[in-house]
Amino acid sequence: MEIFLKRLAVQTHRDKELLDITDQVEQVIKESRIKRGLVLVLTMHTSSGIIVTEGLPCIEKDILNHFTKLAPKDGDYYHNRFLDIDGRLGFNADAHLQSVLGGIFVIFPILNGQLVKGSRQRIYFAEYDGPLEREYCVQVIGE
Amino acid sequence: MKIDFHTHPVLVREMWEKYPELEHVARDIFFIRNRPQPLETFILELTISGLDRAVLLPIDATTTRGCTIYSNQQIAELCQKDPRFIGFCSVDPHNPDAPVVLEQAVKELKLRGLKLSPPTQEFFPNDRRLVYPLYEKAEKLGIPVIFHAGMSWEPRARLKYAHPLLLEDVAADFPDLRIVIAHFGWPWVLDTIALALKYHNIYIDTACLYFGNPKHFLSFVMKEQIPLSVIEKSLREKIVFGSNYPRVEIKNMVYAISQLGLSSECLELIFSYNPQKVLGEV
Numbered sequence: 001m002e003i004f005l006k007r008l009a010v011q012t013h014r015d016k017e018l019l020d021i022t023d024q025v026e027q028v029i030k031e032s033r034i035k036r037g038l039v040l041v042l043t044m045h046t047s048s049g050i051i052v053t054e055g056l057p058c059i060e061k062d063i064l065n066h067f068t069k070l071a072p073k074d075g076d077y078y079h080n081r082f083l084d085i086d087g088r089l090g091f092n093a094d095a096h097l098q099s100v101l102g103g104i105f106v107i108f109p110i111l112n113g114q115l116v117k118g119s120r121q122r123i124y125f126a127e128y129d130g131p132l133e134r135e136y137c138v139q140v141i142g143e
Numbered sequence: 144m145k146i147d148f149h150t151h152p153v154l155v156r157e158m159w160e161k162y163p164e165l166e167h168v169a170r171d172i173f174f175i176r177n178r179p180q181p182l183e184t185f186i187l188e189l190t191i192s193g194l195d196r197a198v199l200l201p202i203d204a205t206t207t208r209g210c211t212i213y214s215n216q217q218i219a220e221l222c223q224k225d226p227r228f229i230g231f232c233s234v235d236p237h238n239p240d241a242p243v244v245l246e247q248a249v250k251e252l253k254l255r256g257l258k259l260s261p262p263t264q265e266f267f268p269n270d271r272r273l274v275y276p277l278y279e280k281a282e283k284l285g286i287p288v289i290f291h292a293g294m295s296w297e298p299r300a301r302l303k304y305a306h307p308l309l310l311e312d313v314a315a316d317f318p319d320l321r322i323v324i325a326h327f328g329w330p331w332v333l334d335t336i337a338l339a340l341k342y343h344n345i346y347i348d349t350a351c352l353y354f355g356n357p358k359h360f361l362s363f364v365m366k367e368q369i370p371l372s373v374i375e376k377s378l379r380e381k382i383v384f385g386s387n388y389p390r391v392e393i394k395n396m397v398y399a400i401s402q403l404g405l406s407s408e409c410l411e412l413i414f415s416y417n418p419q420k421v422l423g424e425v
Contacts, residue, residue: 011181014191080359082353086176087176087390089352091355131188132184133181
């Protein structure tokens with residue numbers, strides 16, 4: 001069994017947005033030369049996520065709007081306090097909660113060196129507290 | 144032309160790569176632990192916040208901390224990278240040549256104002272012997288001076304140097320010097336307000352966040368510690384928008400100010416006219 005790991009950077013441009021990274025994930029699978037196995041896509045942050053949905057702008061907007069309703073920006077959060085580890089206040093609990101709600105990773109099968117997914121499925125990097133340069137990793141496991 | 148009057152470029156990754164000591168400065172002196180970001184992130188912050196320009200503030204703490212939190216040259220270098228940046232300089236008040244350094248920074252590096260942080264630089268801003276020559280030079284050069292006032296998160300900073308009332312002598316003795324009291328002077332908000340009401344040359348920036356979130360904190364300061372009508376009616380020409388980025392994202396502070404219930408005319412003054420006036424542009 002082989003394991004291939006790649007860390008990728010993405011510059012987000014908005015406070016909240018979904019960036020389609022399906023092509024980048026497929027490229028990593030190709031680079032790995034692994035024909036059968038699994039691919040894991042994982043964000044390296046706690047205020048962003050990795051999700052799968054249909055590649056339509058309307059759905060992308062609905063997802064972000066819904067997450068904002070579930071975890072609103074101005075909520076009364078315990079996280080709204082000074083954090084020694086950051087040297088600043090942590091008032092982005094909404095982003096952390098949205099990350100939990102949407103999840104931070106996805107796993108897909110690989111067969112014949114190709115991502116096995118539904119025809120409408122796309123993999124997204126979900127930004128909940130941008131704009132920021134973010135990192136995610138793609139790990140391909142198989143043979 | 145909307146301006147953020149209070150930013151610190153301490154997490155710009157390109158500068159860390161070029162000047163590795165800036166990591167220690169950010170982490171251990173300025174005391175911010177977030178990871179560095181490309182300059183593009185700073186610009187995007189401005190853009191999504193609907194702002195056009197940002198004042199970059201350094202602190203020369205050579206005597207007290209053995210470093211500069213960005214040198215004047217580094218600030219000038221950043222200004223060369225993007226025209227949206229307005230560079231301020233800082234000088235070490237304990238340096239007898241501080242007035243000369245200030246003049247060079249303004250005339251040669253084209254920096255537009257002076258930043259002083261009494262709790263970091265450890266001086267009382269009304270110390271006539273130490274800093275009055277500096278104010279005389281700044282007044283002569285026609286540049287504004289922005290003072291850190293009130294609470295500081297830096298572990299070694301002492302609040303005794305940061306009381307806004309220490310600036311009364313400066314305002315009275317240098318009537319042509321435009322002075323910005325940063326952070327609303329929090330927790331001494333009423334003292335800060337009193338100075339801004341009394342002295343024509345005193346301005347206040349909004350870069351304060353010490354608990355809660357930006358919306359709740361600024362609402363507490365500008366609607367509960369004082370009535371909002373004081374801002375709307377008496378201080379509308381004395382407040383400049385400042386975010387304190389990257390301790391707070393610009394987008395969050397813009398949102399917080401915009402949610403206070405101030406008139407659009409007053410917001411225009413805070414974001415545009417007043418900062419330009421302090422900079423001597425209008």
